[in-house]
Amino acid sequence: MHFEFTPRVIALREELLRFMDEYVYPNEKRHEEELAANARAGRPYAELPMMAGLKAKARERGLWNLFLPESEHGPGLSNVEYAPLCEIMGRRYWCSEIFNCSAPDTGNMEVLARYGTKAQQERWLKPLLAGEIRSSFAMTEPEVASSDATNIRCSIRREGDEYVINGRKWYITGAMNERCEIFVLMGKTDPDNADRHKQQSMILVPKNTPGVTIVRDMALLGVYDPPFGHPEIVFENVRVPVENILLGEGRGFEIAQGRLGPGRIHHCMRAIGMAEAALEMMCQRLVSRTAFHKPLSEQGVWRERIAESRMLIEQSRWMVLNAAYRMDTVGNKIAAKEIAMIKVLTPNNCVKVIDWAMQAYGAMGLSQDTLLTNFYAYERHLRVADGPDEVHRNAIAKQELAAYQ
DSSP: OOOOOOHHHHHHHHHHHHHIIIIIGGGGHHHHHHHHHHTTTTTTTTTHHHHHHHHHHHHHHOOOOOTTTTTTTTOOOHHHHHHHHHHTTTTTTTTTGGGGGTTTTTHHHHHHHOOOOOOHIIIIIIIHHSSSSSSEEOOOOOOOOSSSGGGGEEEEEEEETTEEEEEEOOOTTTSSSTTOOOEEEEEEOTOOOOOOGGEEEEEETTTTTEEEEHHHHBTTTTTTTTTTTOOEEEEEEEEEGGGSSSSSSOHHHHHHHHHHHHHEEEEHHHHHHHHHHHHHHHHHHHOOOTTTTTGGGGGGHHHHHHHHHHHHHHHHHHHHHHHHHHHHHTTTTTHEEEEEHHHHHHHHHHHHHHHHHHHHHGGGSSSSSSSHHHHHHHHHTTTTSOHHHHHHHHHHHHHHTTTOO
């Protein structure tokens, strides 16, 4: 395995680093001010005014849709090539949207690019690729353990030329955003099928369809997440045309497996960037503060934590690159074990680094005066999103035990 940057990745990485220095880091205060202004205006989920200009600059500089491996719709980067770029975007939890590389849009665009009909791609993929609209992935349900997709209860029933959808979803990332226009929804079209993995289907549901009701936004660790939101949504007798089904009835589990692989690795790539930023903040703090008559950076416990943080980050990075390499060479399905391993390892490692950084800042580390609380909430959320650790550990163990059974 060779993970050296290709000339193209070197050029894109340098351009992305310049963009971050010129436009992202200097706009952090403005980002917070515009969030507050939107809230005061009663529109907390509106797009921030600064984003349109930053997106235009990103497109001009060729930093757009970098996540898509299909050259027809994106630059054609492999997962290994995209990894160092995605990591840079992760250094600030809000900035991947600038490059049209944020979840859940990335996963939904991949679904539409791989499984969508020409009509579905024209109607929904094209505006998503252009950054004109946003989307959500409606899968998780409050009544069941949704990490096992076969548990999904949401009903998709065909009536003539329409499907009728009934169900309740929650923690649907991005659905509160005013620019969100389409849901990719997972439900059951054939609940009595003997093959539990053929019961589910995915279908496109426009957000403004009658019967779609946003009940409330859901907080993450007690904090809401505008302008994206993670709401609870009721779908009550929601009718959409049969043409909105993706790939066909009974193919939902198949699509979900294809979607979650890239989505999980992208989250892990961004998490590493976040941990790098936290380690940088930790070091800056330690060299600037004195306690017990000497700088914190000269005290043994903090040197140990710095060294441990570097090892945790490097461990995560190499594991993620290995998973990316496997996805590129043998495909997402065969690389499932490697994807499961990074889904457990990366957020756990990165949470530890961020927690140490918060301790270095003391009371300030728990406040809004650093980005660390945002980083911590994101990483802790990542440990549960797409299935808690136990789900992925079980998948890894099953593959290991298979050779002995």
